[in-house]
Amino acid sequence: MTNSALYIVSASYPFGKGEEFVQKELVELSKYFDKIYLFPLTCLGKQRWLPDNVELNLSLANTSRLIEKKQFLLDFFLLAKILLLELMNSGKKSFILSNIRELFNSILQTHNLAKVFSTQIKEKKNIYFYSTWMNDGALMLAILKEKGLIPHFVFRLHGYDLFDDRRKGNYMPFRYFNFKNASKIFILSKAGLEYIMAKNIFPQKLILSYFGTYDHGINAYNKNEIFTIVSCSNVIRLKRIDKIIQTLSHVDFPLHWIHFGDGELMHEIKNLALTLPSHVAFEFKGHTSNEEVLEFYQKNSVNLFMHLSDTEGFGVAIVEAQSFGIPALAVKTGGVPEIVNETTGILILLDKKPEQIADLVYEFKTSAMNSKEYQKLVKQHWQLNFEAVKNYGYFYEKIVEN
Secondary structure, eight states, X not given: OTTOEEEEEESSTTBSSOOHHHXXXXXXXXXXXXXXXXXXXXXXXXXXXXXXXEEEOOTTTTSOOOOOHHHHHHTHHHXXXXXXXXHHHSXXXXXXXXXXXXXXXXXXXXXXXXXXXXXXXXXXXXXXXXXXXXXXXXXXXXXXXXXXXXXXXXXXXXXXXXXXXXXXXXXXXXXXXXXXXXXXXXXXXXXXXHHHHTTTSSGGGEEEOOOOBOOOOOOXXXXXXXXXXXXXXXXXXXXXHHHHHHHHTTOOSOEEEEEEBOOTTHHHHHHHHTTSOTTEEEEEEESOOHHHHHHHHHHSOOOEEEEOOSOOSSOHXXXXXXXXXXXXXXXXXXXXXXXXXXXXXXXXXXXXXXXXXXXXXXXXXTSTTSSHHHHXXXXXXXXXXXXXXXXXXXXXXXXXXX
């Protein structure tokens, strides 16, 4: 679109380690918009790459979150309006009232961000606004839309900002107000879409929009090399790296397990891995750049990707492995069944015991699924559903669509 600009509010990208998906979005969206302004809410850690027509703006990250007492009076009507909408529409009145001070603070802090952000808008027409999560970024844009200071905005829903049970008190903060003001809301999976549709909150605004990854070739599969399992995730409780180790302790053939990712439980997980039998070799790569992970899939034979997370919004790590034709063994949660099926791997129930999963690993090893031919089928499924150029082209069309 000629002379168009997109304002993106991220949680942290391009800083730190998270939001890898934002980089792919920027690559594709920068082809369509003349200018993109990127506003991270925080700026801790090393800065990563940006396309040439993306301008980084740190005004939100540098805005103080301290609140002056007079702000309560000045912003009273805004506070009252948002909280009244939440009380009337969330079904969580007692929780909201018992946490009202915290919610007041969130609104006031975000209103401060909105005041700063509104001064940074340069264009007057052909401008679009997008928050990568339903977080302070989405609430900020919702406040600006409510005040008539921006014409429209969109945001994405993942897992933490989608499923109520991921939040304190099973309450998703400011959902109704955000939904009311957004023009479109993009959901990462059919499972997520069905979940939020059932709540019947502005369902006409909800759009299924898969993430996408790029084609970097096929995995260097070699049936003569040691059976290799890869996992890739943050080392935190819900990702269940401990269950992977418990599963591998029941496997009775030689294999090599490699994990990409770091996190608060790394020390605990490394100690647990020391209990694995001698025929199970393991390697912890720690935090690894996305580019390095993709290069590993390209140059090393991988038989199976294992993902036993208790909960998942979508499963981008599975999709990235799938783009190389690598089959997956994963838990049926969130959007994972849209990625893993009979043509791409093995889907298991959450309550499957480690010894039962170990049996499935052996069955996989001795089946036709453990073959170059099957990897071609896996790759075909990825090409049909999760290819970046196609998926982000659709995302762009929906952003600018009236």
